[in-house]
Amino acid sequence: MIYVTCAIINFDDKILAVQRSETMKLPFKWEFAGGKIEVGESEIDCIKREIFEELNIQIEVKERLTPVVHQYPNFKIKLIPYTALYVSGDLKLREHCDFVLANKNELINLDWAEADLPILKEFVEL
Numbered sequence: 001m002i003y004v005t006c007a008i009i010n011f012d013d014k015i016l017a018v019q020r021s022e023t024m025k026l027p028f029k030w031e032f033a034g035g036k037i038e039v040g041e042s043e044i045d046c047i048k049r050e051i052f053e054e055l056n057i058q059i060e061v062k063e064r065l066t067p068v069v070h071q072y073p074n075f076k077i078k079l080i081p082y083t084a085l086y087v088s089g090d091l092k093l094r095e096h097c098d099f100v101l102a103n104k105n106e107l108i109n110l111d112w113a114e115a116d117l118p119i120l121k122e123f124v125e126l
């Protein structure tokens with residue numbers, strides 16, 4: 001099982017979703033930015049590090065939502081979501097091919113990575 005954190009980042013009441021690029025696992029699926037927890041790293045340190053590495057921005061981490069364990073055909077993940085606020089930095093996509101800033105009710109129309117669906121549902125109902 002791989003342990004992955006992801007951030008639901010609020011920019012002035014819009015939420016950031018990012019699209020995986022062709023060369024990544026789950027190509028072209030939409031997700032919340034984040035990545036694998038390194039050995040000895042806390043969840044919060046992981047999410048802040050991944051968001052800076054992938055997006056070049058600083059965030060303030062807010063609330064931990066319910067983790068999701070999901071079995072994909074070739075791997076299993078525990079995806080640990082946090083809500084967060086944008087703090088600073090110019091958004092640059094260093095790994096993903098696209099992004100959107102959307103309202104909660106627009107997010108559901110994207111083609112999400114399957115593990116994200118329960119997270120999206122919980123977030124939309126907050």
Ligand SMILES: Nc1nc2c([nH]c(=O)n2[C@@H]2O[C@H](COP(=O)(O)OP(=O)(O)OP(=O)(O)O)[C@@H](O)[C@H]2O)c(=O)[nH]1
Nearest residue numbers: 004006024025026031032033034035036077113115116
């Ligand atoms: N960051 C992130 N990953 C997610 C989400 N949903 C989801 O299923 N994943 C999966 O969790 C894994 C996260 O790992 P990652 O982004 O650090 O690394 P990767 O597998 O793309 O890179 P790798 O090729 O170095 O293993 C990916 O396999 C990704 O498909 C999500 O919302 N955010």
